[in-house]
Amino acid sequence: xxxxxxxARRLDLVFQTRNxxxxxxxxxxxxxxxxxxxxxxxxxxxxxTTFLRVTAGLESPTGGEISVNGMTPDQARQSRAYGYVFxxxxxxxxxxxxxxxxxxxxxxxxxxxxxxxxxxxxxxxxELSGFEKMYPWQLSGGMQQRASIARALAFDADILLMDEPxxxxxxxxxxxxxxxxxxxxxxxxxxxxFVTHSIPEAVYLSSRIVVMSPRPGRISDIIESxxxxxxxLGIRDSAEFLALAQRVREGLRTGHAYDE
Amino acid sequence: MFPCVPNRATRLExxxxxxxxxxxxxxxxxxxxxxxxxxxxxxxxxxxxxxxLSRLFPILTVLAALVAVWYAGSVWMNSGWTLAQAERSGxxxxxxxxxxxxxxxxxxxxxxxxxxxxxLKKTVIDTKVTSKRSLVFHSWITLSSTLAGxxxxxxxxxLAAVGIVYSRTLKMALMPWAIISQTIPIVAIxxxxxxxxxxMGVEGRAVPxxxxxxxxxxxxxxxxxxxGLRSPDGMQLDLLKTYGANGRQxxxxxxxxxxxxxxxTSLKIGVAAALVGTIVGELPTGAIRGxxxxxxxxxxxxxxxxxxxxxxxxxxxAAALVGTxxxxxRVTARRMGFSR
Numbered sequence: 262x263x264x265x266x267x268x269a270r271r272l273d274l275v276f277q278t279r280n281x282x283x284x285x286x287x288x289x290x291x292x293x294x295x296x297x298x299x300x301x302x303x304x305x306x307x308x309x310t311t312f313l314r315v316t317a318g319l320e321s322p323t324g325g326e327i328s329v330n331g332m333t334p335d336q337a338r339q340s341r342a343y344g345y346v347f348x349x350x351x352x353x354x355x356x357x358x359x360x361x362x363x364x365x366x367x368x369x370x371x372x373x374x375x376x377x378x379x380x381x382x383x384x385x386x387x388e389l390s391g392f393e394k395m396y397p398w399q400l401s402g403g404m405q406q407r408a409s410i411a412r413a414l415a416f417d418a419d420i421l422l423m424d425e426p427x428x429x430x431x432x433x434x435x436x437x438x439x440x441x442x443x444x445x446x447x448x449x450x451x452x453x454x455f456v457t458h459s460i461p462e463a464v465y466l467s468s469r470i471v472v473m474s475p476r477p478g479r480i481s482d483i484i485e486s487x488x489x490x491x492x493x494l495g496i497r498d499s500a501e502f503l504a505l506a507q508r509v510r511e512g513l514r515t516g517h518a519y520d521e
Numbered sequence: 522m523f524p525c526v527p528n529r530a531t532r533l534e535x536x537x538x539x540x541x542x543x544x545x546x547x548x549x550x551x552x553x554x555x556x557x558x559x560x561x562x563x564x565x566x567x568x569x570x571x572x573x574l575s576r577l578f579p580i581l582t583v584l585a586a587l588v589a590v591w592y593a594g595s596v597w598m599n600s601g602w603t604l605a606q607a608e609r610s611g612x613x614x615x616x617x618x619x620x621x622x623x624x625x626x627x628x629x630x631x632x633x634x635x636x637x638x639x640x641l642k643k644t645v646i647d648t649k650v651t652s653k654r655s656l657v658f659h660s661w662i663t664l665s666s667t668l669a670g671x672x673x674x675x676x677x678x679x680l681a682a683v684g685i686v687y688s689r690t691l692k693m694a695l696m697p698w699a700i701i702s703q704t705i706p707i708v709a710i711x712x713x714x715x716x717x718x719x720x721m722g723v724e725g726r727a728v729p730x731x732x733x734x735x736x737x738x739x740x741x742x743x744x745x746x747x748x749g750l751r752s753p754d755g756m757q758l759d760l761l762k763t764y765g766a767n768g769r770q771x772x773x774x775x776x777x778x779x780x781x782x783x784x785x786t787s788l789k790i791g792v793a794a795a796l797v798g799t800i801v802g803e804l805p806t807g808a809i810r811g812x813x814x815x816x817x818x819x820x821x822x823x824x825x826x827x828x829x830x831x832x833x834x835x836x837x838x839a840a841a842l843v844g845t846x847x848x849x850x851r852v853t854a855r856r857m858g859f860s861r
Binding site for chain 1: 760771774
């Protein structure tokens with residue numbers, strides 16, 4: 262296995278709520294290697310988003326260890342190790358698309374020339390060149406989400422944490438963006454951790470699929486993808502793809518993910 | 522209007538090749554889908570020529586109704602004096618005589634609109650603005666105090682809101698007093714403010730009036746801004762956290778711009794409150810200048826026409842102030858890209 266950029270050992274996270282403690286994560290062991298595309302799939306409450314938030318230092322684990330690029334999540338954030346893409350695009354309505362992508366660069370104190378250069382490069386990467394001066398409301402939902410991906414890429418972090426970024430989009434746009442994301446991954450070689458609810462999306466995108474189950478949130482199966490890295494959309498009808506999807510579905514079932 | 526985030530106008534996907542989200546219920550013309558305007562909430566119509574009249578019509582209708590009620594009220598309220606006079610001299614009056622008399626009394630209970638207008642013409646247009654009889658002069662006195670109080674109140678309101686949003690201690694320490702301050706009648710406090718300031722050696726009434734005005738005006742700004750500065754959701758705050766943004770950056774890049782819609786809404790309430798504060802500040806203090814003083818003098822000398830003229834001036838002033846804030850709001854909204 263390649264050098265691990267994200268390494269979690271016996272990771273626990275317990276939220277104290279009014280109705281007693283909630284085990285969001287229990288004994289999670291996982292290593293993600295450089296350049297991998299790892300999907301997290303599972304029902305609501307299985308801790309997949311929590312794992313991403315712990316990785317980003319937005320939540321603190323109550324037990325176990327996690328390192329990002331060999332550092333704590335907080336140090337990793339200070340060294341701009343990762344970009345985070347949320348479920349909603351969350352673009353500022355008072356900033357243009359270029360202004361939104363520029364936001365992290367302004368905060369990190371880039372010079373004006375470097376900002377302009379990076380903004381145009383990442384907008385090109387997500388195929389939004391020419392939309393710099395538009396406001397978010399002038400763009401479709403899919404384009405807004407692409408702009409938010411560009412924003413996460415702007416400061417050249419080598420890890421991309423994506424929390425159901427396409428969850429709110431319709432299937433047609435979603436397919437298109439999945440294809441684009443694969444292209445982007447191939448071109449940039451970034452390490453991507455991707456949370457999703459969709460089995461086909463997980464199988465289509467990932468080099469590895471982490472199946473999780475709830476109460477307590479834990480990993481119930483890890484599936485290595487046998488698909489080639491070059492994946493046209495049509496691959497989703499191949500026997501290999503369907504077999505992988507079947508394994509994911511079984512993983513979800515044995516993890517009692519369907520108990521409701 | 523200041524729409525928060527207009528609906529996602531789903532257009533021009535892929536550089537204009539594919540159009541999505543168009544025509545949810547398309548108006549059809551010759552069997553073809555008519556392009557809809559970008560749907561983003563109500564917007565002022567662009568072409569004013571035809572629309573101006575249709576927009577003016579409801580306003581004029583209400584105005585006409587108000588004037589009619591006013592005239593009817595004048596006849597009804599002023600007829601008492603006419604009838605009493607007639608009874609004393611043993612005269613019988615017809616309805617038309619009563620109405621005619623109600624329109625021209627020197628000290629009517631409710632002066633009819635044309636008498637108020639005549640007074641306004643006399644004191645606004647026919648009198649030199651430097652004269653103490655000019656309503657423009659008195660309006661200026663009131664306006665300058667209002668603007669000073671509004672500026673002071675807005676600054677205090679914003680600073681207090683920032684303190685409350687960033688410090689739990691300040692929130693618990695300030696907020697109850699802010700609320701209590703608004704439950705005390707301003708007429709009770711105004712004389713005290715003047716006495717205290719006078720004993721501190723502050724000459725004249727301009728400063729105390731501005732403080733009274735600020736006292737009324739800071740509260741809506743405080744409430745609106747503390748809500749507005751808190752309006753960004755958890756996700757937006759988390760996003761800035763992942764960039765390692767500090768408190769100052771979070772304030773200027775996110776909290777402050779997010780609060781703008783709330784800010785202008787509270788400014789509209791605040792500027793009206795500041796005007797009321799100034800006028801109230803002029804009432805119980807023996808002021809001889811300003812619209813409040815005109816109302817007081819009109820009352821003392823039994824001159825309702827004077828009171829009503831001052832009231833109308835105050836209403837015009839309030840409309841102008843709120844209108845100015847609304848204009849600023851529109852300009853800001855356009856510059857911030859909220860509407861286009």
